[in-house]
Amino acid sequence: MHTDLVAALDIGGTKIAGALVAGDGGLLARAQRPTPARAEGGAVMAAVGEVLDELAASPEWPRAGAVGIGSAGPVDAKAGTVSPVNIPGWRDYPLVSGVREHVGGLPVTLVGDGVAMTAAEHWQGAARGRAGALCMVVSTGVGGGLVLGGRLHPGPTGNAGHIGHISVDLDGDPCPCGGRGCVERIASGPNIARRALEAGWRPAADGDTSAAAVAAAARDGDPVAAASFGRAARALAAGIAATATLVEIEIAVIGGGVANAGDVLFAPLREALDEFATLSFVRGLEVAPAQMGTDAGLVGAAAACWEQLGAGA
Amino acid sequence: MHTDLVAALDIGGTKIAGALVAGDGGLLARAQRPTPARAEGGAVMAAVGEVLDELAASPEWPRAGAVGIGSAGPVDAKAGTVSPVNIPGWRDYPLVSGVREHVGGLPVTLVGDGVAMTAAEHWQGAARGRAGALCMVVSTGVGGGLVLGGRLHPGPTGNAGHIGHISVDLDGDPCPCGGRGCVERIASGPNIARRALEAGWRPAADGDTSAAAVAAAARDGDPVAAASFGRAARALAAGIAATATLVEIEIAVIGGGVANAGDVLFAPLREALDEFATLSFVRGLEVAPAQMGTDAGLVGAAAACWEQLGAGA
Incomplete structure (x- = not known):
């Protein structure tokens, strides 16, 4: 039709x-x-x-x-x-x-x-023209989707690309999904904020304890805030590298509120990708912010x- | 042609x-x-x-x-x-x-x-007729391949399905590939044997310290030997669950020398899969031994x- x-x-x-x-x-x-x-x-x-x-x-x-x-x-x-x-x-x-x-x-x-x-980013956004891509939303949760062979890969049930619930820490904290050490359990906005608070970060006078507030603190040089974003970045990098190693992708596109942290997230993410994306065919994987907005x-x-x-x- | x-x-x-x-x-x-x-x-x-x-x-x-x-x-x-x-x-x-x-x-x-x-198992082996499959060799190393949408998915460079080098333990031991906590670093035959020896397992009079010998000991009730296979099974399960969560597969097929351990590997593997494959569309994922031989x-x-x-x- x-x-x-x-x-x-x-x-x-x-x-x-x-x-x-x-x-x-x-x-x-x-x-x-x-x-x-x-x-x-x-x-x-x-x-x-x-x-x-x-x-x-x-x-x-x-x-x-x-x-x-x-x-x-x-x-x-x-x-x-x-x-x-x-x-x-x-x-x-x-x-x-x-x-x-x-x-x-x-x-x-x-x-x-x-x-x-992912379909939107592939059609008109940061994954345009790419044969292989992982597009992610990092926000209250962590979701995603895949482009393989130049086409959207929804999978038979329409759920493929669920990167938030792959385990990158098999001994890690239990995740509400029932698993353990899931990417979302480490890298979602609420988990970034929780970890910063547990490690002693305190919000400014406005009392804002969101991941955005943690990002602002990290940008101002707070090491505890930066470390929480660093941990999230490592989990995202391990998940992205796993995806590239499994299906071969050219680019990882990251959107959602947590991606608005900019270099506070993307700098440690690119560094961690160098550590986890090691095989010849995944080295040099691109990472880019999403372009399609709300x-x-x-x-x-x-x-x-x-x-x-x-x-x- | x-x-x-x-x-x-x-x-x-x-x-x-x-x-x-x-x-x-x-x-x-x-x-x-x-x-x-x-x-x-x-x-x-x-x-x-x-x-x-x-x-x-x-x-x-x-x-x-x-x-x-x-x-x-x-x-x-x-x-x-x-x-x-x-x-x-x-x-x-x-x-x-x-x-x-x-x-x-x-x-x-x-x-x-x-x-x-994987192409062999999809054509004539344990993955025959499957629309989505991960086929693996667990031996000196851990390798694999993917069937997606009923077709082999070699990826643009022919390397897709490299499950041995996805990280399931982002704080884990360094892997010779340069990464950390890779499935192979935990689940390959030599790593199963190394871990058993480090934990105090001792070979029989024949001095055989292979993974096959560890499997035999586990079958005879040695808890240290069984624990090393259990750890390998957890790493494999986390990797298989990650693959299913990312691309949707129906079956994971496992061959190679370590798979010859039979229930010593497959029983804890199926148990760990229940823990890591939690989302509705990956629950009940089948696991089967490879059929195609040498x-x-x-x-x-x-x-x-x-x-x-x-x-x-």
């Missing part, structure tokens, strides 16, 4: 965003609702329906030929269901069939949010939809 | 093996030379030439339409060169052009030995050749 307009949904624990995405990546209409994350599943689905209805009111809607969904994971693209960790009312929830019915039977594709972000989820959900339906924009 | 017979080479630090591989996987002719691993590059290439000459003397040789090489790595399939760690005379050695000239210009494909073994490298080099040339058997 061919469609030059896709209705995109970006579903997270905080908000449900929607847009009509044109073939050039422009957003022709937008809609958004807060996610009723503690409500039962039907109420969350009703919010999705409201977003779709608002998009359907756009004069452009009749041109939309498909719906692309990027959702907090895990998702199951095979079954068309989602079980987002932070939306407990949705467990194996039949999101794809629910959306398809709501939009009169249009084709619907589903990928995880890390895969959607619309990456929507643009990427549309890009993944086009790629999966085999239709050019 | 289409060829129903491939001349396959399996190049390692100990021997250079060759065979004519038929479209059903049967070996119609064989040749072998010891690898002059400490000689200069030309002498190693001369041994490869002797293997090819012996194959060319077979009455079947005229039907061979291509050469497939699986080589100890790292390889560089893009450049057609190899730099096997254990053949120091070959550094960026132009193996592909050398072989091509020797065989009168037939097409030549090159992959790493872990990729070749000819896997030759059969796989041919299979990879067919797959890369886009020719059916």
Whole structure:
């Protein structure tokens, strides 16, 4: 099928965003609702329906030929269901069939949010033109997605690239996922802040104990704050190097709030990559900040939809 | 191109093996030379030439339409060169052009030995019919390869699946590769034996301190020997779980001498996988012993050749 307009949904624990995405990546209409994350599943689905209805009111809607969904994971693209960790009312929830019915039977594709972000960076961002890439979001959690052989690699269930939950420390701290020493357990924003506080870092007068505040302290020369970012950087480097060693990638693209720390994160990250990415075919791996900003989820959900339906924009 | 017979080479630090591989996987002719691993590059290439000459003397040789090489790595399939760690005379050695000239210009494909073994297991072994698989050799080293989307994934340089050199212990022991806490540094046969000896295990009267001897002791109830295998199993499980979490696979296939330990390895491995493979889409990952035996490298080099040339058997 061919469609030059896709209705995109970006579903997270905080908000449900929607847009009509044109073939050039422009957003022709937008809609958004807060996610009723503690409500039962039907109420969350009703919010999705409201977003779709608002998009359907756009004069452009009749041109939309498909719906692309990027959702907090895990998702199951095979079954068309989602079980987002932070939306407990949705467990194996039949999101794809629910959306398809709501939009009169249009084709619907589903990928995880890390895969959607990757599709956006590959289409128009820092991974453009790359045959192999890992794109990551380092924020409250750590997510990601892969480009292999010049194409998005969502994996059979739409979850591939889940770098936040690979273990880089097999004796490390237990992770809420059930594992141990996961990249997210070491490198997420809350864990950077927690580790700094445990090691004696104290916030400024404003009381801000976010990772951004730790980054500001590190930039001002606080060694404890810098060490917490250094530890996160090592975990990210080990995970990125593992990915490159396993599947061969040219570039790792890093977005999300923690990446806003800039050199406080990227300098020790590049240094640690030299230590962990040792084999000839992974040496010299590029690392770059993400470029797509807050619309990456929507643009990427549309890009993944086009790629999966085999239709050019 | 289409060829129903491939001349396959399996190049390692100990021997250079060759065979004519038929479209059903049967070996119609064989040749072998010891690898002059400490000689200069030309002498190693001369041994490869002797293997090819012996194959060319077979009455079947005229039907061979291509050469497939699986080589100890790292390889560089893009450049057609190899730099096997254990053949120091070959550094960026132009193996592909050398072989091509020797065989009168037939097409030549090159992959790493872990990729070749994976091609064999996917074609006729334990990964047959699987859309996603990690195949590993756990022996003096730890190598591997990947099947993704139902196809071999050699990666652009032919090295993908190098699971032995991903770090699962970012604070761990330095690895000869330059990294730290690599799967191979923990799970290879020599490291299993070293760790058992360091922890107080003593060999039987025959003085055998191999990993096989440690496995025998573990089977007889020696807790120190069992603990060393348990540690190796945890490292393998963390690496396998990381791979599944990154690219989605259905099965991990394990061959090589250490896998001959059977339940001494596989029982703690399956237990540790339950700990590390936690997300919904990786839970229940299968683990199985390899099936292809000592000819896997030759059969796989041919299979990879067919797959890369886009020719059916």
